[in-house]
Amino acid sequence: MRVTITVNGTTSQADVEPRTLLVDYLRDNLELTGTNIGCDTSQCGACTVHLDGRPVKSCTILAVQADDSTVTTIEGLSGNGQLHPMQEAFREKHGLQCGFCTSGMIMAAVKLVEDGGDLSDRGIRERLEGNLCRCTGYENIVRSIRHYAGEVESHAPLEGDEAMAHHRTLQEAEELAARRQS
Amino acid sequence: MAVVRSPFAHARITSIDSTEAAGMPGVIGVYTGQQMRDAGFGGIPCAWVVPDSDTKTPDHPPIAVDTVRYVGDAVAMVVAKTETQARDAAYAVDVDYDVLDAVIDGHAATMDGEPQLHDDVENNVCFHWIVAGGDIDAAFAAADVVVTDTIINQRLIPTAMETRAALARWDVAMEELTLWVTSQNPHIVRFLLSLDTGIPEHKIRVIAPDVGGGFGSKLPHYPEDSMVIFASQQTGLPVKWNESRTENFQATSHGRDHRQEVEMAATSEGKILGLRAKVWANLGAYLSTASTGVPTILHGLMLSGAYTLPAVHEDVYGVFTNTTPVDAYRGAGRPEATLMVERMMDLVAHEIGMDPAEIRRKNLIPPFxxxxxxxxxxxxxxxxxxxxxxxxxEMIDYPALRKQQQAQLREQGRYIGIGVVTYTEICGLGPSEVAGAVGFGGGLWESAIVRFHPSGKVNVMVGVNPHGQGEETTFAQIVADQLGLPVGDVVIVYGDTDRTPMGWGTYGSRTTPVASGAIMGAITKIKDKGVKIAAHLLEASTEDIEFADGKFSVKGSRDQSMTIQDIALAANTAWDMPEGVEPGLEASAFFNPSNFVYPFGTHIAVVEVDPETGEIELQRYAAVDDCGPIINPMIVEGQIHGGIVQGVAQALWEGAAYDEDGNLVTGSLMDYAIPKADFFPPFELGKTETPTPVNPLGVKGVGETGTIGSTPTVYNAVIDALLPLGVKKVDMPMTPERVWRAIRDAEGGH
Structure with a gap:
């Protein structure tokens, strides 16, 4: 079947088998191997991407279901030679060890913060239910997300380059987060 | 490549018909175990055969030849142009089986009349190993108190987030092999591969970069490694295998699985006198790479724990069953020892009415x-x-928690439990002489090469293989600190046997304690050579040169100095070297530690149990771990966090379950409960720093302490909560159902 999918800003077409999963399309057809496959039952969340702005596990979606859709993968998150601030936060707070869950975790985390809601330690833990990590014990993942959240709460969510230009240094963000907590 | 796997736990293969599969789209070849054998491939070797035991090492063909012995045992492999085509065709391989009775339980398997897995292994007992010391009979004769328990240290499934993969490329003209594989120890894999594939070691290159977690499960040399090699030789093509998560549950090694019958002797004042145990360690269907060492050396020798124990006697039986092979899983033997000891300590404390913290204090080994x-x-x-x-x-304000909060809440019908564990563990494996003495088929030293490029930038090549622990950062810090370099000028190279010197790999919390010794040795050589070159160029004697902050200076004359980058350039150009000094600024060193290292600590957990539902809430978790001087606090904390989570998971959620026929019931992430973020409160971490004398930096390992300490801590906390309800024991994992049943049974309802 023919699909037309816009991935990280580039639209491409391909003939795929009807059973092709979106994650396999991303990895095998587009060679975007930043999205990982960690299970075969949609539990682990390693394959989380954004589909039309929503976080989805790309192993639960057929490529044909994503026809005429817009997908952002971990490769599309960073740009202009800079990491996305969430990626920076994971690096700053040691939010990853082996790194296998990380791309899915970051894609989920970006939307988690963007969607608002409870950004307390408990609130983040409860909303990370769909993503498994076997290395970090989650503590530093939660810290990373809170670190990032301290940064973005201060202004309206911005998109793309504008957000990049606007983002504070991590140290400033940390101080901001600390002030908020006290 | 896709693997056809046995759906039966025990069966004779009567026929394999690959006609249909061979004709399917994209299929290049279908291969059997007999074909591998005919091509000269041997069985998968076990690298650890415990001495002073009667260990049997039955053949472990990479693909079963006539008998399958666990669900997931390989029966055939299919090579096709795409992974999907290979998997489709694997379903079409028609295998006929003559199903045999299976035995799953490691204790039951030793009984007469039970199914036999291997012809030459009577009653499925692979080995009987004994650890004994002191006068155990006298200890029990002198005891005021004897407590006993039967502990099921259940089977766990490591479940690294990345499943395994292997890609072989056989170069037919050069007769050279490149294998990309998810391994914790590429040099060991290369050595073992040379044994079963017959390819000489110097013609094998094993590459294992950025491995996605291991926890011991990527330590073994696996059948699929050899299968892709065989397939590449047969087809003349590179052949890749990706393990599915379902396969990972069935065909990647499991951990733990002990039945322990234990008794401890003590005085009425709480002094422990002796520990006696019988352990049946379920090894699965075949011996995996390190499987016999885990329940013996790494378990039995740790039964003294952190305490002065006058006498010990343990019999360990290693037993074959129709289950997935068992090997190292984070902690590997030490969690099985620590839970046993710490459980007994609590039982004695309860029996004599002593506080669990106090009985531990009373028996701790004095400082040394x-x-x-x-x-x-x-x-x-x-x-x-x-x-x-x-x-x-102090962190948890124990007296207040115990006396006020706990007592008060119990009056209100709330059941708060506090678990206290003081542990030590053996890691930093280890002296090579001991490795040899205990039957490990390799050394346990490490090596490193520190190489300065002309521009002063540095590569450090190591034989260990970090796969998430972060030693590439820790090592860069050490080198930068010792040589006065910006940390960004140092890159650690690992994960490729052609690019790195020999090393025995990353497991047993050995990477930093052992490899840092090799790195320090190389750094010393670099400094010594730098002094000679600086003395020559600064026209001073070597005795007058001192090195600090990246500069070689003439003593008392700081303006007469050269940076280490200057020296690197001078050494690499070699225009003007001192007599007898070779060009280049590069050093290689080997480090064989004089002993293992023994990190230690105290963990405390606070849980609340809902007696109506059996649900357990982990409310607080405090851990004070001592892994010697800390090089990178963030990395150390990260290791402890992850370790605690895996250990708590054994106490509360995780457990592999087989049905009577040997089907793995917990065969997916839907059924096997690896923990999620909201299962935990934030952890409260403390530290002490006691250096070890056995390596230059005084560092101990920290990769497994969290796991080793946390299982008994949470176990003891839950039992502490349940004691007022008359419950002294709940098998792990302590699921709500089991807790609820235990409460109900204690009430005498059933």
Whole structure:
């Protein structure tokens, strides 16, 4: 079947088998191997991407279901030679060890913060239910997300380059987060 | 490549018909175990055969030849142009089986009349190993109190987030092999591969970059490694295998799985006198790479724990069953020892009415800095256990928690439990002489090459293989700090046998303690050579040159100096070298530690149990760990966090379950409960820092302490909560159903 999918800003077409999963399309057809496959039952969340702005596990979606859709993968998150601030936060707070869950975790985390809601330690833990990590014990993942959240709460969510230009240094963000907590 | 796997736990293969599969789209070849055998491929070797035992090492063909022995055992492989085509065709391979009775339980398998897995292994007993010390009979004769328990240290499934993969490329003209594989120890895999594939070691290159977690499960040399090699030789093509998560559950090694019958003797004042145990260690269907060492050396020798134990006797039976092979899983033997000891300590405390923290304090080994021999024969390196206990008790405000909060809440019908564990563990494996003496088929030293490029930038090549622990950062810090370099000027190279010197790999919390010794040795050589070159170029004597902050200076004349980058350029150009000094600024060193290292600590957990539902809430978790001087606090904390989570998971959620026929019931992430983020509160971490004398930086390992300490801590906390309800025991994992049943049974309802 023919699909037309816009991935990280580039639209491409391909003939795929009807059973092709979106994650396999991303990895095998587009060679975007930043999205990982960690299970075969949609539990682990390693394959989380954004589909039309929503976080989805790309192993639960057929490529044909994503026809005429817009997908952002971990490769599309960073740009202009800079990491996305969430990626920076994971690096700053040691939010990853082996790194296998990380791309899915970051894609989920970006939307988690963007969607608002409870950004307390408990609130983040409860909303990370769909993503498994076997290395970090989650503590530093939660810290990373809170670190990032301290940064973005201060202004309206911005998109793309504008957000990049606007983002504070991590140290400033940390101080901001600390002030908020006290 | 896709693998056809046995759906039966025990069966004879009567025929394999690959006609249909061979004709399917994209299929290049279908291969069987007999074909591999005919091509000269041997069985998968076991690298650890415990001496002073009667260990049997039955053949482990990479693909079963006539008999399958566990669900998931390989029966055939299909090579096709795409993974999907290979998997489709694998379903079409028609295998006929003559199904045999299976035996799953490691204790039951030793009984007469049970199914036999291997012809030459009577009653499925692979080995009987004994650890003994002191006068155990006298200890029990003198005891005021004897407590007993049967502990099921259940089977766990490591479940690294990345499943395994292997890609072989056989170069037919050069007769050289490149294998990309998810391994914790590429040099060991290369060595073992040379044994079963027959390819000489110097013509094998094993590449294992950025491996996605291991926890011991990527330590073994697996059948699929050899299968892709065989397939590449047969087809003349590179052949890749990606393990599915379902396969990972069935065909990647499991951990733990002990039945332990234990008794402890003690005085009425709470002094422990002796520990006696019988252990049946379920090894699965075949011996995996390190499987016999885990329930013996890494378990039995640690039964003294952090305590002065006058006498010990343990019989360990290693048993074959129709289950997935068992090997190292985070902690590997030490969690099985620590839970046993810490459970007994609590039972004694309860029996004599002593506080669990107090009985531990009473039995702790006094501080020592230069070695302390325990009853099992091990010599602990250094330890000072009581400050860690005090710190943990203070962090959690133990007296208040115990006396006020706990008592008060119980009056309100709320059941709060507190678990306290003081542990030590053996890691930093280890002296190579001991490795040889205990039957490990390799060395346990490490090596490193520190190489300065002309521009002053540095590569450090190591034989260990970090796969998430972060030693590439830790090592860069060490090199930068010692040589006065910006940390960004140092890149650590690992994960490729052609680019790195020999090393025995990353497991057993050995990477930093052992490899840092090699790195330090190379750094010393670099400094010594730098002094010679600087003395020559600055026209001073070597005795007058000092090195600090990245500069070689003439003593008392700081303006007469050269940076290490200057020296690197001078050495690499070699325009003007001192007589007898070789060009280049590069050094190689080997480090064989004089002993293992023994990190230690105290963990405390607070749980609340809902007696109506059996649900357990982990409310607080405090851990004070001592892994010697800390190089990178963030990395150390990260290791402890992850370790705690895996250990708590054994106490509360995780457990592999087989049905009677040997089907793995917990065969997916839907059924096997690896923990999620909201299962935990934030952890409260403390530390003490007691250096070890056995390596230059005094560092101990920290990869497994969290796991080793946390399972008994949470177990004891839950039982502490349940004691007022008359419950002294709940098998792990302590699921709500089991807790609820235990409460109901204690009430005498059933």
């Amino acid at each position: 800095t230069e070695g302390h021999e325990v009853i099992t024969g091990l010599v602990y390196d250094s330890g000072n256990y009581e400050p860690a206990l005090d710190q943990a008790l």
